[in-house]
Amino acid sequence: MHEPKTADLFAFFNEIGIIEQLSRAILEARLPSGLIAPHFTVLNHLTRLGEGRAPIEMARAFQVPKTSMTHTLKGLEERGYIALRANPADGRSKLVYLTDKGRALRAEVIQSLAPDFARIGKKIDLKTLTEVLPVLQDVRITLDADRNGKNTSPAASG
Amino acid sequence: MHEPKTADLFAFFNEIGIIEQLSRAILEARLPSGLIAPHFTVLNHLTRLGEGRAPIEMARAFQVPKTSMTHTLKGLEERGYIALRANPADGRSKLVYLTDKGRALRAEVIQSLAPDFARIGKKIDLKTLTEVLPVLQDVRITLDADRNGKNTSPAASG
DNA sequence: CTTGATTGGTGCGATATCGTACTAAATAAT
């Protein structure tokens, strides 16, 4: 049998958490004042997956509460990076669109990250990284699937 | 040379971010009300790395501002999971100690995570996971080293 | 249709994160 022990998963998630913090710091250092990682993630998502998404759909994709998504979108809208329109197919819902300014910002940020990534890329072997990526995707899919239909035994009483 | 392209690193960090959110949700579902992941991380750190650490040291270890660490420790202290004492070797500093309650909570939380990890572990191959772990550690070390002495070109103008 | 349940979005309050500014202690410079 080849199931990971609790300690293995623990160590794995621990490294994940640290890398997430460090990589987020790299990104946020390239964002204009007032914007943080979730703002950029939204711009990126709309570019890659297509505009005209409903906020609730994006909240689910990012695994955040819909109230958090409302707040993030409000920040992007106030700064003119996105536009919210009514959803003609559902009166409750809205649809999110990028503005030219939003598209431009995403491109500019990605450009500005190039030197960071080049510097870091020099220290990391491509082969190992590309071997790791499918494993991460597999783990992500597993966790995501687990989220729906999991054991719901109670939390520690504290 | 086999340097990763920007797109490879981008995809890598993207997966990291999603897994971090999902794994954090798993942990926080097992914590008593009022505690979140950073609280547990502190308890875990003190257990593994030893008690009697200074708050500033832990802030650096977790890559968070010292004000955030102050706040996290306050929450743990108010609930009786840690005790802060003066540092006899440095009048500016404090040292952080676990209480019995804090030690018990950590053990209890880890116990309560066992079924989650067992369920998830069934879906992930141990071999791939243990192969991935050193790569993640390598990336983490690279990013950490990069943090000190990096290029400081300006952020996007927005 | 009418009614009840569900769903998308938001207001609000509690807590979290983090930058700025400050204090007191320690250290460096002279």
Next chain:
DNA sequence: ATTATTTAGTACGATATCGCACCAATCAAG
């Protein structure tokens, strides 16, 4: 020794996250 600089910790304010409650639109059950 005196002074200047650095460092550990905290108070405070701005923004972020997120649960709860609510409304309006939709959908389901009859």
